[in-house]
Amino acid sequence: MTKAIFTLILLFGALLLAAQKHTxxxxxxxxxxxxxxxxxxxxxxxxxxxxxxxxxxFYSLTLPAGNYILEISYVGMNNLTKEINLDHDxxxxxxxxxxxxxxxxxxxxxxxxxxxxxGTQMGAERLSMKEMKTIPMLLGERDPMKAIQxxxxxxxxxxxxxxxxxRGGSADQNLILLDEGxxxxxxxxxxxxxxxxxxxxxxxxxYKAGMPAQYGGRLSSVIDIRMNDxxxxxxxxxxxxxxxxxxxxxxxxxxxxxxxxxxxxxxTYVDLFLSALKDSSINQTRLGFYDxxxxxxxxxxxxxxxxxxxxxxxxxxxxxxxxxxxxxxxTGTIRWNHIYNNKVFSNTSLIYSNFKxxxxxxxxxxxxxxxSQISDWNLKQEFQWNPxxxxxxxxxxxxxxxxxxxxxxxxxxxxxxxxxxxxxxYSLENALYFSDNWKLNDNWGITYGARLSAFSILGKGDYYxxxxxxxxxxxxxxxxxxxxxxxxNVEPRLAVSYLLSKTASVxxxxxxxxxxxxLLSNSTSSTPTDKWVANTNNIKPEISDQVSMGYYKDFAExxxxxxxxxxxxxxxxxxxxxxxxxxxxxxxxxxxxxYGKGRAYGIEFLLRKKTGRFTxxxxxxxxxxxxxxxxxxxxxxxxxxxDRTHDIALVTTYQLNKKWTLSANWIxxxxxxxxxxxxxxTGTIRWNHIYNNKVFSNTSLI
Numbered sequence: 001m002t003k004a005i006f007t008l009i010l011l012f013g014a015l016l017l018a019a020q021k022h023t024x025x026x027x028x029x030x031x032x033x034x035x036x037x038x039x040x041x042x043x044x045x046x047x048x049x050x051x052x053x054x055x056x057x058f059y060s061l062t063l064p065a066g067n068y069i070l071e072i073s074y075v076g077m078n079n080l081t082k083e084i085n086l087d088h089d090x091x092x093x094x095x096x097x098x099x100x101x102x103x104x105x106x107x108x109x110x111x112x113x114x115x116x117x118x119g120t121q122m123g124a125e126r127l128s129m130k131e132m133k134t135i136p137m138l139l140g141e142r143d144p145m146k147a148i149q150x151x152x153x154x155x156x157x158x159x160x161x162x163x164x165x166x167r168g169g170s171a172d173q174n175l176i177l178l179d180e181g182x183x184x185x186x187x188x189x190x191x192x193x194x195x196x197x198x199x200x201x202x203x204x205x206x207y208k209a210g211m212p213a214q215y216g217g218r219l220s221s222v223i224d225i226r227m228n229d230x231x232x233x234x235x236x237x238x239x240x241x242x243x244x245x246x247x248x249x250x251x252x253x254x255x256x257x258x259x260x261x262x263x264x265x266x267x268t269y270v271d272l273f274l275s276a277l278k279d280s281s282i283n284q285t286r287l288g289f290y291d292x293x294x295x296x297x298x299x300x301x302x303x304x305x306x307x308x309x310x311x312x313x314x315x316x317x318x319x320x321x322x323x324x325x326x327x328x329x330x331t332g333t334i335r336w337n338h339i340y341n342n343k344v345f346s347n348t349s350l351i352y353s354n355f356k357x358x359x360x361x362x363x364x365x366x367x368x369x370x371x372s373q374i375s376d377w378n379l380k381q382e383f384q385w386n387p388x389x390x391x392x393x394x395x396x397x398x399x400x401x402x403x404x405x406x407x408x409x410x411x412x413x414x415x416x417x418x419x420x421x422x423x424x425x426y427s428l429e430n431a432l433y434f435s436d437n438w439k440l441n442d443n444w445g446i447t448y449g450a451r452l453s454a455f456s457i458l459g460k461g462d463y464y465x466x467x468x469x470x471x472x473x474x475x476x477x478x479x480x481x482x483x484x485x486x487x488x489n490v491e492p493r494l495a496v497s498y499l500l501s502k503t504a505s506v507x508x509x510x511x512x513x514x515x516x517x518x519l520l521s522n523s524t525s526s527t528p529t530d531k532w533v534a535n536t537n538n539i540k541p542e543i544s545d546q547v548s549m550g551y552y553k554d555f556a557e558x559x560x561x562x563x564x565x566x567x568x569x570x571x572x573x574x575x576x577x578x579x580x581x582x583x584x585x586x587x588x589x590x591x592x593x594x595y596g597k598g599r600a601y602g603i604e605f606l607l608r609k610k611t612g613r614f615t616x617x618x619x620x621x622x623x624x625x626x627x628x629x630x631x632x633x634x635x636x637x638x639x640x641x642x643d644r645t646h647d648i649a650l651v652t653t654y655q656l657n658k659k660w661t662l663s664a665n666w667i668x669x670x671x672x673x674x675x676x677x678x679x680x681x682t683g684t685i686r687w688n689h690i691y692n693n694k695v696f697s698n699t700s701l702i
Contacts, residue, residue: 022087024070026093028093122495150617170641179227188291210511213449216513260297262296295307304337311329313330322363374532378401402428446496459483520575542571558610560608623647
C-alpha cells in the first residue's frame, strides 16, 4: 500500500512538472548598432511554436519546462541558434549580426521570411530603407512614399505628387505616422518629394487592409514610419551631395551600449539654379526646402527605456514680392517603454503634431495674407500581454486634442481685401482598443479585436443648422470648453488565415474604420493649401467597411513569392462640393458641401523574386472607385477622382558586381477621372458641369 502511494506521488509530481510552463523574454537587437529589431522571428526548432518581436524589439515565448533549441531570424541578418534549459523564467537579450553578402540583393517584404504565408495579417508591406536604396528614384533622391507607390493597390495621386490613393481612398484617408506623430502633409517641393529623409528612417510599414486595432482615424491605410534609434556602439558620420539637395547624418553613443543619439538634416539648392537663369520671370522665383530629424534614447535599467524624437521641415515658394508661400510639418514624441514582467510590456507616449501654411499676395491694390494651422496633442497608453505562444493581447487608450485654425486673412490698410479672423475649431478624439492574435493550431490563425472611438466637438464656436439647399437657418453658440456633440463608433477587426501547406495559405479579413478629420481642396491634386476640417453637426464621420480575401504562395525554395488579394470597400458620409463651391469661407464651409456614399473594389496581383543577382517584382491592380451623392450626376453613381482602372508596375534590379547595380522601373496606368466645364452663348450664357459624359448640373447666367 505504501509503495503504491509513493508511486502515485512520484507520478503526480512528474505530471505536475510536465505541466509547468516558463517564459523566455527580452529584446532583439542589431549587434553592430544596438538598435532594436521589429519583426524578428523566435522559433522553436522542430516545433510549431514561434513569436515575433514587437515594434520595440521585445519578444516573449512561453513553453512547458524542458530543453529547447531556439532559432532567431530576420531578413538581412545571420540566423542565431540558442540552446536553453527552460526550468525557470529567463530574461535574455538577443543580438543578430548583419549578413555580409557578396552580392547585395533587394528584398522588399510583406513580413519576415515566410510569414506572408503563415501570418493572419493581410495587405501589409514592410520596407527597410537599406532595402530601398537600389530602387531608382527621381533625381536620385530616395523617397519612401514614392517607393510604396510601386506596390499593388497603392496609386500615385498624380505626376510630381507625393500623395497616394490606397484601394479607392482619397489622399487624406491615409494615416501617416512618423514615430507615432501624425504628418498632415507629406510633401516637399509641391509634391515632387516627400518629407521623409531616408537616411533617418529605419523602416516603413503600410497597411492596406485589416488595420490592427491600435490604428484609427483614417479610412484607407496606415503608413507607420519609424526613425533610426541611433548607433549606441560607435560614432558614425555620413552625408551626400545630390542633384537638388545635400544631406548630413550624425549618430553615436551618449553612453556606450546604454544610450544613443541621431541627428539628420538635408537642404535643397534649387534656388541657385533658378537665380542663374536669364529669364527674369523665372530667376526671381525662389523654391526650396529643409528638414531636420533628431532622436535620443536612453536605457533607464533592464526594464525601462526612454525615447525622445522630433521632426521639423519647411518649404518656401516665392515669386519676387508678388507671391509667397511657406508650409511645413513639425512632430515631437516622448515614449517610455516598461517591462512589467516577462509577459507584459507597456508603452506610454506623448505626441505633438503640427502643420501650417502661410500665403502672401501683393499685386496692385491687392495686399493680403492667409494663415492656416492644425495642431494636435496626443496621449497614448498601451499594454501588450503574451500569456503563451498561442495568444498575443494588446489593449490601449489614447486621447487627441485637435486645434484647427482654418485660414485667417490679414491685409494692409490700403488693400482691397478686408482682414478676417475665422473661428478656431477644437475637438477631442478618444479611443479604447483591444486585439488578440490567436494561433488556434498548426493550420488556423485568427486575429480579432475592436476599437471604440468617440469624437467630441468642443467650444468655443458657432455651429449652424442648414436646410436642404445648404442655407443657414439657425446658429448655436457653444461656450469655451463645452461639448456640443459627440460621435461614438464601434470599429470591429477580424482576420482569419488557413495554412494550406508550409508554402501556401488563404486569408480573409474584415475591418471598419472611422475618420473624423477631412481635407477640402480647390484643386484636383493635394496641395499645401488644402483645408483640414473636423466633424461638425453637419459634417459627419466618414465610415468604411472593407472585406478582403487573399491567396499567398512561396515557391522555388522561397526565392519567389506570389500573392493575390481581392477587396470590396463601402464608404458612408463621403464629401463632395456643390456647384460653384467656394471653400474659402472657413466659418460656414458646410454650406458648400454635399454628402453621399462611395464604393471601391478590385483585385491585386504581386509576383516577386526575393533573392539572387536579379531581383524585383511585377504588380498589377484592377480596380473601380465610385461615388453616389445627391445633387451630382442626377443622383447616379459616378467615377470618383481616385478611380483608375489599371495600374502596372515593374521593378527590376541586377547586381553586376560588388560595386555596380543596374535597376529600372516601368509604370503604366490608365488616366484619372476629371470634371469638365463647357458652355455655349446664345443670348443667355449657360454652362454645365460634365463628369464622364454625364451632366452634373445646369446653371445659367443672364
